Amino acid sequence: MKMVKVIEFIINGTKKKVEVKSKDLLLNVIRNELQLTGTKYGCGIGVCGACTVLVDGEPMLSCLMLAVDVDGKDLVTIEGIVKEDQLDVIQKAFLEKGAVQCGFCTPGFIMTAKSLLAENTDPTEKEIREYIKGNLCRCTGYVNIVKVIKRAANKKVGDN
């Protein structure tokens, strides 16, 4: 089988054709070929969640995916949830209440939270903590992250 493949997929709403090697990891294609550096490399082995992206709406770890596996799929990164220059309500929520310190884990958390709130419009704190357990944060201690996800769910954003 050829080592180089041309894959075609939708990235943040736009159709794109990219030439990749069979063994290229999706995370590197996103960051290098697509120049979308919001998605981060954290551990490379699937435990930190910093590389979380949405593939056909489902949160997945791009560090453990081959780029060829998004051929024909709908890929959304953190850059893609801004709509018409408006931050997503989850992004607005994260800007408040100390949910962001260094910000490195934030894109991964937001993508995971986006999927959670699409599935469960009013999660309990327990449900939030269970859902985001695949995302690690070294700075905040998680309390404020859980808080703002709850606020985003209740659309209580902007009233400090």
Place this chain on the structure above:
Amino acid sequence: MNVNLINTRILTLSIEYYAPRTVEETVSLLSKHSQDAKVLAGGTDLLVKMKQRLTEPRHIINIKKIKALDFVKEEADGLHIGALTKLRTLEKSNVVRNKFPVLCEGVRTIGSVQIRNMATIGGNLCNASPAADSAPPLLALDARARIVGPNGDRVILIKEFFTGPGKTALQPTDFLVEIQIPYLPKGAGTSFIKIARTSMDLAKINIAAMVKLNGNEISACRIALGAVAPTPIRVYKVEELLTGKEFSGEIVNEASQIVAEEIKPITDIRATAAYRKEASKALTHDALMMAYERAKR
């Protein structure tokens, strides 16, 4: 000189890559490259091992295009689950949650939502970690594995599937395609418990139990533990002790004491052998009590 070859940013190995669309194509590829090939499904085990250079296959056979292996189907003889079915699919499946809740409970503890969106039940079994969380439930359910090889199909019991740490009954030319789970009889209750250091970690010890009651008599039971032996195991002596007896606190305590004799735990990064021996007793007690309560409902 010891060179650290670990690189978790990229795949450093030179690989030949294949993406078959059918089971037949896959079997043919495995026959050609059996010694040096690995099947790639979700990638949450294989790619991690490749990045850490714990495995160095020359040929990668990506089977995710074989859509025919991604299914959850109720048949006359039980539930049939394709090997490529994602763990998240099993977690959210109504039929699994209602008719085989122990499998749902086990699978839910694996990794994270992201991992379960990628990982497959076939992959969890073929990776054959002694701590695999889908294994005790499938052992307690007395599930079967359908395997395809160059000489055709065969179905084996899950209790014969695991042969050692990371080793299965699969020949290098074999390919797991389906899990079959017989329906639980009336009066059966199940339970699953996992103890881990963190919410995402591998089990220090896990257990699944099935208790079938006839009145208050244990007419059948199956108890399976993981992370306490070279493979996930059934503890047959404990099952024998319990079968045919009236359910009582005393008999459960007796059973919990002898479970330690059937397991062969080691000390590793997650727990000591001594801890596992003690914990197995407590977990056996708790799992049996939980399964009993559910059997009564």
